[in-house]
Every structure is written in C-alpha cells, then in structure tokens.
Amino acid sequence: MIQEFRDFIAKGNVMDMAVGIIVGAAFTAIVTSLVADLINPIIGIFTGGIDFSGWFYVLGEAPEGGYASVAAAQEAGAAVFAIGNFLMAVINFLIVAFVVFMLVKMVNRIKSAAERPDEVAPEVDTGPSELDVLLEIRDALKRS
Template identity: 60%
Template sequence: MLQEFKKFIAKGNVMDMAVGIIIGAAFTAIVQSVVKDLINPFVGLFTGGVDFENLFVEMDGSEYTSLVEAREAGAAVFAYGSFINAVINFVIIAFVVFLLVKAVNRAKESAAKEEEAAAPAAPAGPTQEELLADIRDLLARNNQG
C-alpha cells in the first residue's frame, strides 16, 4: 500500500494540482484585497456609505441596533443585508477575475505571436505540379524500359 501511495504522489498531475491549489490560495488573497481595499471604497462612495451588513429583520419582534448584537443575543434574524453584500462582492470578484484572466490571455497570445515570428520558416518543398511531373516522368521511363 505504501508503494502504491508513493506512485500516486509521484505522478505529475498530483503535483500540478498541489501547486494550483497553493497558487489559488495566494491568488484569492490578492483578489480579496483588490475588492476590499481598492474597489469597495468606491462602491461606498456611490451608495452614499450605506452599510448593507446591518440591514436585517428580527424574526422574534425584538429590536436590536446591529446584526452583531442580534446574533450575539441568539435572535432569529433575516439578514438580507449580508446577502446583498455577498452578491455585490461576488459580482466585483468575478469582474476582477475576468480582467485578470483577460490580461493573462493577452500576455500568452503576445508571447505566442513572438514565438511564431522567431521560429524559422520551414523550407519550401516542391509544388504539387512539380511532384506530378516527376511521377509522370518516372512512369514514362518505367513503361519504356
């Protein structure tokens, strides 16, 4: 069983997956920082500083000044503001990821074009007509001899 496990771990796709997960975790931190530190302040300016997090309805009829207070009291709350925040953050994160993927794809295309331009052209071979003429001549010689 230990040998089988060693073979599994040694496979390239397992290591590729591990690297992808680690890079994904680091990438998540970058995207979250872009959203939280760079984009959300502008969203706050456009919404007039409305804090959606504290939009909630108490299900038991009690009154609380904040969602945190209501949750600490163990009250049942319908926290629609948290949902609105989650949707806004999702849209922003999806847009940031779209922009990053678009930039990476552009860089890949640019590198591929440079590589294509640097690659030497394959030597030109005989044309189809030249090959057919050679075949015709060979057949003519074989029929004569």
C-alpha cells in the same frame, strides 16, 4: 496499501494540484485586497457609501426598540435573517468574479502575444508540382 499511497503521491497530477492550491490561496489574498481596498471604495463613492449589512429581520420576538445591528441581535441569541450580509456577499462575489475575469483575459492576451512567431516565414518556391511535371511529360510525348 503504503505502496499504493506512495504511487498516488508520486503522480505528477497530485503535485500540480498541490502547487495550484497554494498559488490559488496566495492569489485569493491578492484579489480580496484588490476588491476590498481599491475597488469597493471607488464603488462607495458612486453609491453614496451604501452598506446593506444593516438590513436584517429578527425572526420571532424582539425587544421593544429592536436591535441596533445584526451582531447585537445575534449576540442576544435571536434568530436573524441577515439579508443585507447575503446581499453584500453576492455583490462582493460579482466584483471578485469580474476582477478575476479581467485578470485571466489580460494573462491570455499576454500569453497569446508571446506565442506568436516574430516573423512569418516566407513562402519558399519549391518549383513545379508533381502534376505540372506529369502534364509537361504528357504534352512532350504527344508532340513526339
């Protein structure tokens, strides 16, 4: 069993996957910061700073004045249907997905530009084809 485990770990796919996960975790931090620190404030300017996280419903009994926030309701032990938090998570997901799409598109464009040959090889004239030579021989035989 130890030998099988060693063989499994020694495979290149496992190491590639491990590197991908580590780089992915670091990339997640960069994309999250990009969205939270740069893109969301710009969107906030256009939407007037709308924050849906305050949109919630308390399921069951609530005190007379209600709860001031989702956190206050959850802290009091109430069953909370926090639709605003879900909506904000969906919006953030769409923003992150779009940013990742744009980054992948940019990387693919750079990658394809790097793979293009700098110069197109000129066509080399190799002379007449085999068929041309055979036709020429046939015509010469007919004339003789």
